[in-house]
Amino acid sequence: MNKLIKALIIMAIVFAGLVTVLLFIGPSDVIVPTDEEIKEQQQKEIEQFKNIDLKGFKTKDINGEEVTSDIFSKYKLTMINIWSTWCSSCIAEMPEIAKLYKELPKDTNIISICTDAGDGSEYLDLAKDVMKKSKADFKTLIPDEFLKKNLTDDIQVFPTTIFVDSEGKVVGTPHFDEQTGEAYRKSIIDRLKLVEAK
Secondary structure (H helix, E strand, C coil): CHHHHHHHHHHHHHHHHHHHHHHHHCCCCCCCCCHHHHHHHHHHHHHHHHCCECCCCEEEECCCCEEEHHHHHHCCEEEEEEECCCCHHHHHHHHHHHHHHCCCCCCEEEEEEECCCCCCHHHHHHHHHHHHHHCCCCCEEECCHHHHHHCHHHCCCCCEEEEEECCCEECCCCEECCCCHHHHHHHHHHHHHHHHCC
16 A cells, blocks of 8 residues: 555656646747748758759769769760658658659659768668569669768758759759659659750
8 A cells, every 4th residue: 555655656746747847848849831931941941952053072972882973974864863761751752752763754853862861881781672663663762872962961850852854963843741643743844954955
């Protein structure tokens, strides 16, 4: 009986402590950005990507194969999907991108960059698992210092998808957040027209 009374007293003290903390600190307010703030942030990111030039990187993909910026020279347009293993939207759209990759318009390609795949073996294993479950056959890069400095370190929204020409220069505006395969296909076709019009 003494043990039961002691347990009840301890629980009462803990409960009183929690109530006191909530009374003095209060519940934290959830900050929800307005539509205007979201548009402003996206406009900043669009400006940020406008002059990106990805020529000059030398890295590895998640399977350990060396990949350089020469990968762009083989295609008129490459879609680059930038994602992270903690991003549920990124993982959710990967099967759609995998299907699109198998039916790409001529002279186009898809690659992805997993921003945290180089942070340790568990993240690399997670990235490999995501790609395997999605049946994604395209290359997934681990960002080197060049890619981090010129692209991935400044990304605020995941996934972010950009499109580059054969020289690694950005074409059109990026996509922010999850998209359907059809939306990506339309973006590829639209940006391919921009490249061919140069």
